Amino acid sequence: MITMDDIIREGHPTLREVAQEVPIPPSAEDVKLGEEMIQFLKNSQDPEKAEELHLRGGVGLAAPQLDISKRIIAVHVPSIDPEKPEAELSTVMYNPKILSHSVQQACLGEGEGCLSVDREVPGYVVRAARITVSYFDKDGNKQKIRLKNYDAIVVQHEIDHLNGVMFYDHINEQNPLHLEDGVLVIE
Numbered sequence: 001m002i003t004m005d006d007i008i009r010e011g012h013p014t015l016r017e018v019a020q021e022v023p024i025p026p027s028a029e030d031v032k033l034g035e036e037m038i039q040f041l042k043n044s045q046d047p048e049k050a051e052e053l054h055l056r057g058g059v060g061l062a063a064p065q066l067d068i069s070k071r072i073i074a075v076h077v078p079s080i081d082p083e084k085p086e087a088e089l090s091t092v093m094y095n096p097k098i099l100s101h102s103v104q105q106a107c108l109g110e111g112e113g114c115l116s117v118d119r120e121v122p123g124y125v126v127r128a129a130r131i132t133v134s135y136f137d138k139d140g141n142k143q144k145i146r147l148k149n150y151d152a153i154v155v156q157h158e159i160d161h162l163n164g165v166m167f168y169d170h171i172n173e174q175n176p177l178h179l180e181d182g183v184l185v186i187e
């Protein structure tokens with residue numbers, strides 16, 4: 001089971017590497033890893049489990065954060081609509097690739113956080129508001145999905161990890177709360 005002890009922190013070189021594509025169909029080992037990553041996210045979002053296991057909450061996780069330099073990400077974004085309890089977006093992506101993105105940009109009103117960063121880093125992280133992502137699922141089937149707003153932001157945060165990019169690399173150093181005209185702020 002993945003716990004916080006398995007997550008490497010900033011300063012560890014793997015976080016700045018470009019991760020390797022994985023063979024498709026994913027190996028049994030890579031399928032198992034994906035399942036463990038999703039389970040970690042579910043545990044981290046469960047108040048009892050998170051307390052018991054001392055987990056920080058997360059909606060996404062990238063294999064490099066586990067010191068595994070492979071292009072594998074997991075996202076488990078809970079539904080914001082209580083009527084629809086099932087997770088809005090819950091999947092493991094192998095070799096994800098952003099095929100296209102909107103000109104329109106967006107950021108989260110309260111900024112971003114990262115399990116590999118043990119500090120608050122205030123500031124807007126401006127990303128594309130909408131993206132089209134291709135990836136392979138655990139069975140080796142090629143998927144192509146369009147994401148917008150929060151889901152799009154999370155997947156971009158995770159794909160950044162596969163390219164050695166940290167969320168704060170995007171924050172305006174001169175004025176972290178500077179926003180260009182037209183950037184959508186997602187609350």
Ligand SMILES: O=CN(O)CCNC(=O)c1cccc(Cl)c1Cl
Nearest residue numbers: 058059060112113114115154157
């Ligand atoms: O790479 C994944 N993590 O570091 C897990 C912890 N961070 C989050 O869940 C998180 C929090 C806020 C905004 C975004 Cl976009 C994300 Cl992803």
Ligand code: NI
Nearest residue numbers: 113114115116
């Ligand atoms: Ni992160």
